[in-house]
Amino acid sequence: MSLKIRLSRGGAKKRPFYRVVVADGRSPRDGRFIERLGTYDPMLKKDDANRVKLNEERIRHWLGNGAQPTDRVARMLGVAGIIPAPTFSNPEKAKPRAKTQERLKADAEAAAEEAPAEAAPAEEAVAAKEAPAGEAAPAKEAAPAEEPAAEEAEPKKDNGD
Numbered sequence: 001m002s003l004k005i006r007l008s009r010g011g012a013k014k015r016p017f018y019r020v021v022v023a024d025g026r027s028p029r030d031g032r033f034i035e036r037l038g039t040y041d042p043m044l045k046k047d048d049a050n051r052v053k054l055n056e057e058r059i060r061h062w063l064g065n066g067a068q069p070t071d072r073v074a075r076m077l078g079v080a081g082i083i084p085a086p087t088f089s090n091p092e093k094a095k096p097r098a099k100t101q102e103r104l105k106a107d108a109e110a111a112a113e114e115a116p117a118e119a120a121p122a123e124e125a126v127a128a129k130e131a132p133a134g135e136a137a138p139a140k141e142a143a144p145a146e147e148p149a150a151e152e153a154e155p156k157k158d159n160g161d
Contacts, residue, residue, distance in 0.1 A: 003067035
């Protein structure tokens with residue numbers, strides 16, 4: 001009999017509430033379980049103390065008896081410090097989905113475009129701080145704009161008006 005420490009869903013429609021239970025791996029998600037080990041309320045804020053409640057002593061007992069936590073429960077136990085934080089054997093599970101990856105890439109490109117424009121004033125501020133108090137900050141030499149020489153420029157045509 002393989003034992004699992006997993007979540008069992010309760011609560012109303014669109015108001016989930018989960019119990020952390022130890023159950024036979026073959027029994028249904030919300031079906032028969034051996035012991036209730038804690039609760040998880042995803043409707044509460046992440047920093048709320050009542051969001052995840054775990055009976056650490058009983059969880060350690062069941063882990064010692066060979067119970068395997070599911071991915072989500074393992075993550076909760078890792079945050080609580082009961083087990084080491086899990087590393088996933090399937091890295092695809094830990095990666096963001098395609099749309100999230102596209103959004104992150106677009107955000108990074110937008111930040112890269114803004115970065116050079118913001119860097120120039122920051123460099124001038126650093127140069128001003130490094131200059132002695134009595135002296136003015138060294139001015140950056142602007143590169144001369146390339147203008148066509150007078151002989152290369154085409155003369156303006158007069159329409160005769």
